Amino acid sequence: MSAIDLIGVRKDYGSQTAIHGIDLALPEGAFIVILGPSGCGKSTLLRMVAGLETITAGELRIGGHRMNEREPKDRGCAMVFQNYALYPHMTVAENIGYPLKVAGMRRAERQARVAEVAASLELGALLGRRPGELSGGQRQRVAMGRAMVRQPRVFLYDEPLSNLDARLRVQMRLELRRLHEKLGATSVLVTHDQQEGMTLADHLVVMKDGRVEQAGTPREVYSRPASLFVAGFLGSPSMNLLPAEVLEGGDTLRLAGGHLVRLAEPLAERGRVTLGIRPEHVTTGGLPARVEMVEDLGASVLVHAQLEGGAAIAFHSPAEAAPARGEELGLGLPPARLHLFDPTTGRRLAAVARAESAHRGLDFPVA
């Protein structure tokens, strides 16, 4: 069963359309990450689920019930904001207990619930403090506590980690995931950080310009990106994209330098295509390249090279066997690891036969 259903959901601001009719079914109990560059409408989508933005057209269902006209508090959602939005004049305990106070819960019962939530977030010692006296990570936990205390069915996170420094972000990421496992509710997190999306999500929704580009498990989206945009957006360093031409027969590509690349299966298309390969999948072989720069990543090195014909390509190499600058190499592009895209529409090519499932991948396969 799905926790949240979006059916043709649209958002217009005057004559501008921010969200173009989105259909999504988000499964119960999953950690869903909505990923996209800034301005793609991901936050708007989340705020429409929360009830902070009106829905121009379409239907939103939470737990099977239409929610379009319900007040935020009646939707069974709790939200964690980017800047945490803690009430600066209230103590940690008052902040966490505020939703219960508004709901009219008795003081004794309220304090018991607050203490319980605070203990589970290790905030017990900080209950008397004000938000101004807390560190970023602690504020984040208080915001979590305020969301948890009402025991919502759905947690909504609007870029909750973007204000933390890099180390704390990794730590809070783990904590978010752990909390999700413990609470068993559905979590929806919005982020522009592809790494956050990959690591946190059970299900990943990639958005661009108010549309869903691709949805699926992070592994699916990573290994079979449905478009050039998704291919370039996920993964760091991002996928190498090389211009190429399909030769007669459909199972061989010619690169700009004139070298040929074999495909695993013949293509139906002819003419220009874009060939994609992830840096970690480039092997050694017969494709001549010259090393331009070597970046030491610690565990391995990232080599930036130029193929004959001028195309740039990056690949990983073990640190012990790092090539030197200016060195001439032979690279291999394993057929099974290649991604092919239509350079004009940006859609994935080799997947044409399987495109049906990729398109319906907009609603998730039941996990």
Add this chain to the structure above:
Amino acid sequence: MVERRPWLDVFTHVLLLFSALALLLPVWLAFVAATHDLAGVNRVPINWLPGPYLLDNLAAAWQRGSFATRFGTSLIVAVGVTAGKILLAMLAAFALVFFQWRAKIVVFWLIFLTLMLPLEVRIVPTYAVAANALAPFQAILDATGITTLVAAVSGIEISLQWQMLNSYAGLILPLIATATGTFLYRQFFLTIPEELVEAAKMDGAGPLRFLRDVLVPLSRTTIAALATILFVYSWNQYLWPLLVTTEPDRATVMVELSRMVPRGDSIPDWNVVMAGALLVMLPPLAVVIFMQRWFVRGLVQTEK
């Protein structure tokens, strides 16, 4: 910006010192006058140093002006005006900042325009309204012929009357509307992050709950600053109380003080008048001293 020019420092300090002296001189003269007897206060050249009769003069002024009741009236008026202004300003700014409605900009500019229409400018119509607050409605009824119609049909003469002269309502209500306070609140409310408003919505707090639980506690320093200014302002009101209190028993201290000023060939007992002035100065002085810390914080608004 930090300027590092010694002569500028000296100049500004001299200027400040001079201004302070210029401001304090009349107060000092009033104080000196209040410490002399009738002969001492009228001496030429004037006395610059205090004499021994301060307590006698204070007692005389307190008696003559029946300050015991006058202070009560003034306190009620000042507190009433201050509280009313703050409440009205806060609610007006709340509506202007946190709600989207069609006439918002029009209303904003109407409030802005009232800055150009202080009480002194609209004193005649305001007095007419205070004399009968329902007069405008009566005028509408008369003009549209409803009065004559009702009189012809039922024989009942419509005559609306709500007289506010010589009442606390008449003293307080016309002074309550405040554009300045509304703007001060508006500026403060605009600094409240949108996220906080949304968090309250998610937590289930309605607008009034949000006002009570979040905005009021956060604006405590603004309230203090505004209350200080407004208390002094309403305590010092003279023209309106003078007009609206036609019975001497209903007067405020300011009106009473002006009655104590010797006119024509009455005894020029400025010592008693100045003692009265000193007494009248005390409540606003106390409020300013007491509220000073909050006052500065409210205007600077560094604390969030």
